[in-house]
Amino acid sequence: MHRFAKPSVFLKFTAPILPWLSALTVILIAAGLYFSLIGSPVDYQQGHTVRIMYIHVPAAWMGLFCYVGMAICGAMSLIWKHPLADICARATAPVGATFTALCLITGSLWGEPMWGTWWVWDARLTSMLILLFLYLGYMALVNAFDDPERGSKAGSALALVGAVNVPIVKFSVDWWNTLHQPASIVRMDGPAVDPSMQLPLALMILGFTCYYFVVLILRVRLELNERRIRALHLSGMFEDPETPTSAKEQAYEAGHNAGAKQ
Amino acid sequence: MADFSGSDLTCLRGERLVFGGLSFSAKSGDAVMLRGRNGAGKSSLLRLMAGLVAPRSGDLRWNGENIAEDRTAHHARTHYLGHQDAIKPVLTVRDNLRLWGQLRGVRDLEPAIDRALTALQIHHLARVTGRYLSSGQKRRTALARVLIGHSDLWLLDEPTVGLDRESCAELAQLITEFRGRGGIVVYSTHIDLDVESPTILDLDDFAIPMVEWLAEQDELEDMAPTKRAASSQEAAQ
Amino acid sequence: MNGFLAILQRDLRLALRQGADSVMVVAFFIVTTTLFPFGVGPEVNILARIASGVIWVSALLAAMLSLERVFQADYEDGTLELLTLSPVSLELLILGKVLAHWLTTGLPLIIAAPLMAVMLNMDQDGFVTLMIAMLLGTPALSLIGAIGAALILGARRGGVLVSLLVLPLYIPVLIFGAGAVEAALLGISATAQLQIMAAILLLTLAAAPFATAHAVRQAME
Numbered sequence: 081m082h083r084f085a086k087p088s089v090f091l092k093f094t095a096p097i098l099p100w101l102s103a104l105t106v107i108l109i110a111a112g113l114y115f116s117l118i119g120s121p122v123d124y125q126q127g128h129t130v131r132i133m134y135i136h137v138p139a140a141w142m143g144l145f146c147y148v149g150m151a152i153c154g155a156m157s158l159i160w161k162h163p164l165a166d167i168c169a170r171a172t173a174p175v176g177a178t179f180t181a182l183c184l185i186t187g188s189l190w191g192e193p194m195w196g197t198w199w200v201w202d203a204r205l206t207s208m209l210i211l212l213f214l215y216l217g218y219m220a221l222v223n224a225f226d227d228p229e230r231g232s233k234a235g236s237a238l239a240l241v242g243a244v245n246v247p248i249v250k251f252s253v254d255w256w257n258t259l260h261q262p263a264s265i266v267r268m269d270g271p272a273v274d275p276s277m278q279l280p281l282a283l284m285i286l287g288f289t290c291y292y293f294v295v296l297i298l299r300v301r302l303e304l305n306e307r308r309i310r311a312l313h314l315s316g317m318f319e320d321p322e323t324p325t326s327a328k329e330q331a332y333e334a335g336h337n338a339g340a341k342q
Numbered sequence: 343m344a345d346f347s348g349s350d351l352t353c354l355r356g357e358r359l360v361f362g363g364l365s366f367s368a369k370s371g372d373a374v375m376l377r378g379r380n381g382a383g384k385s386s387l388l389r390l391m392a393g394l395v396a397p398r399s400g401d402l403r404w405n406g407e408n409i410a411e412d413r414t415a416h417h418a419r420t421h422y423l424g425h426q427d428a429i430k431p432v433l434t435v436r437d438n439l440r441l442w443g444q445l446r447g448v449r450d451l452e453p454a455i456d457r458a459l460t461a462l463q464i465h466h467l468a469r470v471t472g473r474y475l476s477s478g479q480k481r482r483t484a485l486a487r488v489l490i491g492h493s494d495l496w497l498l499d500e501p502t503v504g505l506d507r508e509s510c511a512e513l514a515q516l517i518t519e520f521r522g523r524g525g526i527v528v529y530s531t532h533i534d535l536d537v538e539s540p541t542i543l544d545l546d547d548f549a550i551p552m553v554e555w556l557a558e559q560d561e562l563e564d565m566a567p568t569k570r571a572a573s574s575q576e577a578a579q
Numbered sequence: 580m581n582g583f584l585a586i587l588q589r590d591l592r593l594a595l596r597q598g599a600d601s602v603m604v605v606a607f608f609i610v611t612t613t614l615f616p617f618g619v620g621p622e623v624n625i626l627a628r629i630a631s632g633v634i635w636v637s638a639l640l641a642a643m644l645s646l647e648r649v650f651q652a653d654y655e656d657g658t659l660e661l662l663t664l665s666p667v668s669l670e671l672l673i674l675g676k677v678l679a680h681w682l683t684t685g686l687p688l689i690i691a692a693p694l695m696a697v698m699l700n701m702d703q704d705g706f707v708t709l710m711i712a713m714l715l716g717t718p719a720l721s722l723i724g725a726i727g728a729a730l731i732l733g734a735r736r737g738g739v740l741v742s743l744l745v746l747p748l749y750i751p752v753l754i755f756g757a758g759a760v761e762a763a764l765l766g767i768s769a770t771a772q773l774q775i776m777a778a779i780l781l782l783t784l785a786a787a788p789f790a791t792a793h794a795v796r797q798a799m800e
Contacts, residue, residue: 158793210747210750213743213746213747214747216743217743217744217747220740220743220744221730221731221734221740221744224731224734224735224736224737224740225733225734225735226735227356227357228357229356229357230356230733230797230798230800231734233797234730234731234734234794234797234798237726237730237790237793237794237797238730238744240790241726241748241790242747242748244786245747245748245751248751248779248782249747249748249750249751251751252750252751252754252755252775253750253754255754255755255758256754256758307357310357311357314357314358314359392664393664394660394663394664394799394800395799395800396800414666414668415666417664417665417666418666420664422660422661422664424657424660424661425657426656426657426660427656427657428656428657428658428660428661429656430593430656430658432593432596432597433589433592433593433596437589437592440585441585441586441589442661442665444581444582444584444585445581445582445585445586445662445665445666445667445672446665446666447581447582447666
């Protein structure tokens with residue numbers, strides 16, 4: 081089970097995929113941008129503002145997708161105690177948080193001309209905001225420990241707890257919203273999406289998803305390399321060869337004390 | 343006749359390799375003394391034995407059964423004394439001890455507490471709250487906990503810290519009695535504790551260089567030049 | 580079950596001996612609630628309108644403030660280690676500790692809440708619903724909070740961190756708690772909200788001890 085946890089296996093496995101995936105990401109996003117900015121018709125109601133949707137909707141999708149990914153990694157870490165699962169969850173969080181923030185920012189940019197206000201306590205917007213808080217909490221927790229491994233494990237548990245909570249939060253915010261929201265506010269779901277808009281949307285969603293996997297691979301690599309460097313430091317390899325024993329001793333002690341603090 | 347053994351244990355603390363390939367075996371009445379310099383993993387090994395931490399590899403067995411299979415049973419037969427005394431400053435010595443007896447489901451708890459306090463000669467402190475105890479008295483209270491309720495295995499991490507010479511002799515006496523009843527004791531200590539013919543487990547023997555271990559784990563496979571550098575460095579020594 | 584009672588008894592005794600904790604939580608609750616009239620002005624109508632929300636938010640913050648001490652002291656003096664190693668299931672022990680936490684913080688808040696409702700000119704129709712909602716809501720707060728308190732064991736800046744972790748998870752309780760009172764004030768039946776709160780309580784009761792125990796075991800490694 082721990083076979084793929086070994087960095088070399090992960091690197092071997094992902095190294096040939098990475099260039100192809102990167103190229104695919106560039107092509108998808110370039111094509112998506114072309115169709116969404118130039119190749120698609122202007123909405124008769126919203127004008128050019130509708131083009132924000134081609135960033136906004138994929139960003140919202142990615143925000144949710146990343147959280148689900150994190151929760152799945154959390155479950156894998158819990159069940160199989162797989163170190164790579166922790167690292168993946170850890171690498172996913174900033175990406176998901178960025179997409180969620182992007183979704184909120186574009187939503188508010190779209191809302192200003194459409195609704196006449198930067199922020200509405202709309203059920204979807206509010207849920208996304210809470211999702212952003214969950215990401216921030218996760219990231220703060222993961223980085224709050226001296227021992228990175230302990231941070232990742234705590235984070236995985238939190239991601240799972242959060243995932244159980246997300247549907248409840250969504251449901252309660254919907255309830256709260258219908259209770260308070262005046263009915264006159266324009267809802268975002270509007271009419272069915274026109275086919276001419278479906279293509280750029282689909283391209284962008286795919287492009288964003290591929291982008292996520294590229295970033296994930298890069299970030300996991302980075303984390304694995306950092307772990308190796310830490311491991312090599314702990315093993316005393318980088319110490320001055322002139323005074324090997326005393327230097328090793330120090331590294332040994334420093335490592336011991338860091339570990340003893342839990 | 344109980345049998346407690348561990349085979350091929352590897353322990354990682356944080357990301358640091360503490361020891362690897364450690365095996366031991368103890369039978370009823372045995373005492374195992376852990377030795378080794380700071381950071382050699384004496385505390386880590388005791389925590390592994392208690393079931394507080396899972397070993398990275400290898401397993402611990404009680405009468406042939408892996409302790410991870412039935413943790414409750416292992417906890418019920420084990421008394422663990424860590425670095426900390428776990429004494430609440432606002433509770434009396436008796437109240438502090440009572441909780442642990444209750445959790446073990448000890449019947450006739452009050453007489454049992456009395457016996458433990460008498461054995462450690464702190465019976466006169468029974469009604470004193472934790473905050474007024476000296477560090478030696480706290481340590482003795484913590485040791486009294488180990489005497490409450492039936493157990494087959496004592497894991498004592500530096501039990502002599504804060505104890506004076508007489509108390510150390512008493513502790514040695516208690517350990518002898520416990521061994522006489524068929525118990526197994528594993529302990530670490532910096533001073534000589536007068537325990538009869540303990541098996542000595544020197545943890546320095548199991549300290550493997552981390553670079554070698556990482557290489558073995560296939561973690562450094564694509565870092566061949568560094569590996570060579572490491573082995574040449576070792577050759578130089 | 581003996582273990583559950585033993586730990587409950589000990590934690591209550593500790594809280595009683597240390598005394599000040601429960602009083603501080605209630606004092607914090609009262610002071611926070613008192614701040615709102617200064618913020619929004621003393622106009623009776625406005626205060627009456629926001630009373631249920633203010634009380635819930637203050638209760639949430641007060642409950643959160645006391646979370647850190649659920650496990651922190653036991654973690655630092657090694658008690659938690661021994662609890663993990665005791666032959667009683669850790670989940671049960673945690674349930675006992677959470678119950679003790681609720682009895683020493685949640686229950687005093689429920690008693691103090693009507694007092695603050697009077698001061699904020701809340702209509703009397705909402706009082707009973709407020710207390711029932713808090714009776715259902717505050718145990719859920721303690722249970723969810725325990726997960727956060729266990730996750731931050733050994734972390735730097737634990738206190739601030741726990742609020743960041745726990746507050747987003749508290750939102751459903753806040754929404755339905757305040758919603759129930761609001762419904763009662765409007766003369767509508769609050770049964771639906773209260774039933775949902777009961778459901779949330781049952782769910783947390785079933786899941787939180789396991790999550791907390793998992794987090795505590797992790798902290799021991």
